[in-house]
Amino acid sequence: xxxxxxxxxxxxxxxxxxxxxxxxxxxxxxxxxxxxxxxxxxxxxxxxxxxxxxxxxxxxxxxxxxxxxxxxxxxxxxxxxxxxxxxxxxxxxxxxxxxxxxxxxxxxxxxxxxxxxxxxxxxxxxxxxxxxxxxxxxxxxxxxxxxxxxxxxxxxxxxxxxxxxxxxxxxxxxxxxxxxxxxxxxxxxxxxxxxxx
Amino acid sequence: xxxxxxxxxxxxxxxxxxxxxxxxxxxxxxxxxxxxxxxxxxxxxxxxxxxxxxxxxxxxxxxxxxxxxxxxxxxxxxxxxxxxxxxxxxxxxxxxxxxxxxxxxxxxxxxxxxxxxxxxxxxxxxxxxxxxxxxxxxxxxxxxxxxxxxxxxxxxxxxxxxxxxxxxxxxxxxxxxxxxxxxxxxxxxxxxxxxxx
Numbered sequence: 001x002x003x004x005x006x007x008x009x010x011x012x013x014x015x016x017x018x019x020x021x022x023x024x025x026x027x028x029x030x031x032x033x034x035x036x037x038x039x040x041x042x043x044x045x046x047x048x049x050x051x052x053x054x055x056x057x058x059x060x061x062x063x064x065x066x067x068x069x070x071x072x073x074x075x076x077x078x079x080x081x082x083x084x085x086x087x088x089x090x091x092x093x094x095x096x097x098x099x100x101x102x103x104x105x106x107x108x109x110x111x112x113x114x115x116x117x118x119x120x121x122x123x124x125x126x127x128x129x130x131x132x133x134x135x136x137x138x139x140x141x142x143x144x145x146x147x148x149x150x151x152x153x154x155x156x157x158x159x160x161x162x163x164x165x166x167x168x169x170x171x172x173x174x175x176x177x178x179x180x181x182x183x184x185x186x187x188x189x190x191x192x193x194x195x196x197x
Numbered sequence: 198x199x200x201x202x203x204x205x206x207x208x209x210x211x212x213x214x215x216x217x218x219x220x221x222x223x224x225x226x227x228x229x230x231x232x233x234x235x236x237x238x239x240x241x242x243x244x245x246x247x248x249x250x251x252x253x254x255x256x257x258x259x260x261x262x263x264x265x266x267x268x269x270x271x272x273x274x275x276x277x278x279x280x281x282x283x284x285x286x287x288x289x290x291x292x293x294x295x296x297x298x299x300x301x302x303x304x305x306x307x308x309x310x311x312x313x314x315x316x317x318x319x320x321x322x323x324x325x326x327x328x329x330x331x332x333x334x335x336x337x338x339x340x341x342x343x344x345x346x347x348x349x350x351x352x353x354x355x356x357x358x359x360x361x362x363x364x365x366x367x368x369x370x371x372x373x374x375x376x377x378x379x380x381x382x383x384x385x386x387x388x389x390x391x392x393x394x
């Protein structure tokens with residue numbers, strides 16, 4: 001597949017914007033600030049994106065693409081069951097340091113959760129997908145006998161996601177040097193409670 | 198203690214601003230928007246606050262006052278041990294619905310975590326206090342024999358805070374009707390793992 005110059009430019013804009021959004025939130029992205037960051041004119045940028053909201057939405061979509069490539073896909077290459085759950089957890093920790101301001105979805109969630117519209121819809125739906133990936137990984141653990149058969153897979157996913165949110169908070173706001181250790185300890189507690197008695 | 202008219206005005210401004218910050222984040226507060234909200238002139242508002250940052254800081258301080266009054270103090274009136282931990286958890290759930298946009302600290306954390314300065318410092322330090330309250334409540338449970346003696350109290354507090362963050366996410370972004378049920382299930386798992394074998 002060949003990539004045209006226009007597609008490449010567009011991809012560079014989106015990548016820069018995603019890094020900006022991780023630090024400044026979606027609201028930190030405007031056609032003006034992004035144009036400055038990538039060294040283009042505003043009208044040059046408008047050739048790629050219809051509006052600020054269109055840009056913000058495409059940035060979220062780009063973030064989800066990266067997330068799937070860095071967190072989900074490599075975990076699916078691991079053996080079914082516990083190794084896959086561990087890979088999802090570990091890949092997420094790496095993900096949270098991939099962009100300069102941490103996970104862009106956590107920053108965006110705080111911004112859009114009271115603001116109905118396409119950004120909120122897209123973010124909520126991609127977060128539901130992520131919780132679904134975690135629940136499905138737990139279900140496979142049950143099938144493989146790694147987790148007890150009466151586990152509630154959705155609840156496991158929800159709880160695991162909470163450990164990831166706590167990690168982000170601890171790492172980024174508190175700059176706690178033990179952040180990763182704490183996240184791992186919580187994860188092991190959760191795993192221990194999920195295994196057959 | 199008598200309250201002067203000026204103090205009352207100031208308190209009203211801060212209360213309105215806190216509600217705004219819960220929806221729009223700290224960055225949604227400007228001298229202009231707040232003046233409009235409370236029906237004052239900008240110069241009238243400047244008589245109370247030196248700058249936008251001063252206003253934002255005072256709003257965070259107001260939030261912490263409310264939090265202590267609504268979450269921490271009533272829990273301290275509960276019997277030592279498990280009832281107190283439960284009260285902290287339940288009061289936090291109530292707290293997260295007290296303001297129109299949910300917990301203002303979670304919104305603020307995403308905004309200031311990459312921005313060194315007094316807002317970040319104040320927020321990080323108050324969050325450390327909160328984690329300290331949770332850890333201390335766990336330590337008392339250990340003393341009372343409600344929790345096992347080899348529990349790591351700090352880790353318990355960290356993990357409990359993660360459950361609260363997950364709840365906020367699930368309730369506000371995903372509007373999951375089972376959000377509270379899920380938070381309670383995670384909490385009970387955490388409690389079960391903390392009790393003596």
